[in-house]
Amino acid sequence: MKVTSATFLAAAGDPRHLPRPHGPEIAFAGRSNVGKSSLLNRLVGQHKLARVSKTPGRTQQINFFVLNGALVFVDLPGYGFARVPPAVKARWRHLVESYLTGRHTVRAVVVLIDSRRGLQPDDRQLLDFLHGHDISPIVVATKADKLTRSEQAKQLAALRAAGRFEPCMVSAHTGSGIDQLWTVIERHLRS
Numbered sequence: 001m002k003v004t005s006a007t008f009l010a011a012a013g014d015p016r017h018l019p020r021p022h023g024p025e026i027a028f029a030g031r032s033n034v035g036k037s038s039l040l041n042r043l044v045g046q047h048k049l050a051r052v053s054k055t056p057g058r059t060q061q062i063n064f065f066v067l068n069g070a071l072v073f074v075d076l077p078g079y080g081f082a083r084v085p086p087a088v089k090a091r092w093r094h095l096v097e098s099y100l101t102g103r104h105t106v107r108a109v110v111v112l113i114d115s116r117r118g119l120q121p122d123d124r125q126l127l128d129f130l131h132g133h134d135i136s137p138i139v140v141a142t143k144a145d146k147l148t149r150s151e152q153a154k155q156l157a158a159l160r161a162a163g164r165f166e167p168c169m170v171s172a173h174t175g176s177g178i179d180q181l182w183t184v185i186e187r188h189l190r191s
């Protein structure tokens with residue numbers, strides 16, 4: 001898809017503040033530092049749409065961006081960071097689960113996995129949650145440029161073996177896999 005415009009729509013730190021649906025939504029989720037902001041920026045072709053952060057876990061809000069006036073990308077707060085009080089984790093869960101269960105406009109959730117780490121228990125928990133609520137996951141391994149070709153193949157095979165999904169592998173730095181990911185996103189928008 002060619003993105004001709006991308007604008008910030010809203011941020012919500014509380015389920016009561018979610019914006020009214022504006023169009024079909026593709027949400028993005030992953031452990032903090034997985035490369036979510038970098039990937040969003042690369043998909044949209046803007047350097048500063050989502051903020052690339054050096055401070056994991058700082059933002060606990062959902063950010064909404066409108067693409068081409070029609071499609072909405074939803075940036076869910078990162079999870080899995082260490083040394084976070086249980087109350088903050090509970091707040092994250094409440095916010096994200098409220099969004100995902102109450103939103104008929106969500107077409108798919110892009111679940112980002114760091115290529116070097118593979119699927120972690122909290123990624124699996126999210127995938128189980130999506131499965132339980134009939135929400136399609138798009139599993140994407142990030143930072144492909146950090147792996148050799150044979151390591152990439154091994155990681156893709158491990159992800160394939162772990163679930164019922166066909167994973168993509170991308171690098172926000174080199175742009176590899178971005179066109180394929182757009183194709184998968186567009187397929188979910190049509191279905």
Ligand code: GDP
Nearest residue numbers: 032033034035036037038052053143171172173
């Ligand atoms: P977020 O916390 O998930 O939003 O992750 P960021 O996009 O802020 O990225 C976290 C760190 O990973 C930053 O230092 C990025 O430069 C780095 N990073 C993100 N994507 C890539 C990638 O494709 N390749 C490499 N080598 N580093 C990446």
